[in-house]
Amino acid sequence: MSAPSCPACRTLMEEGFMIDQGDHSTPSQSEWAEGPPERSFWRGLNLKGKERIPAVTYRCPQCGLLQSYAHKV
Ligand SMILES: [Zn+2]
Numbered sequence: 001m002s003a004p005s006c007p008a009c010r011t012l013m014e015e016g017f018m019i020d021q022g023d024h025s026t027p028s029q030s031e032w033a034e035g036p037p038e039r040s041f042w043r044g045l046n047l048k049g050k051e052r053i054p055a056v057t058y059r060c061p062q063c064g065l066l067q068s069y070a071h072k073v
Pocket of ligand 1: 062
C-alpha cells in the first residue's frame with residue numbers, strides 16, 4: 001500500500017506504528033481488536049475470541065495528524 005496524503009494539508013504521510021508498552025516494558029506494535037474493550041482483572045483487557053490485526057500508523061510531517069490502518073495479511 002502506498003503512503004496516504006494527509007486529509008488536512010495534503011502532505012504525503014510517513015509510515016510508522018504505535019508502540020505498546022507491555023507488562024514487562026517490552027515494546028510491541030499496537031494492534032486493532034474487534035468490539036468494545038472488556039476489562040479483565042487478571043490480564044488488564046480480555047482479548048479472548050477477539051480478532052486482532054497489527055495496526056500501521058501514518059504521520060503527517062506537516063501537522064502531526066495520525067492515521068491508522070489495520071489490514072488483514
Ligand atoms: Zn497534515
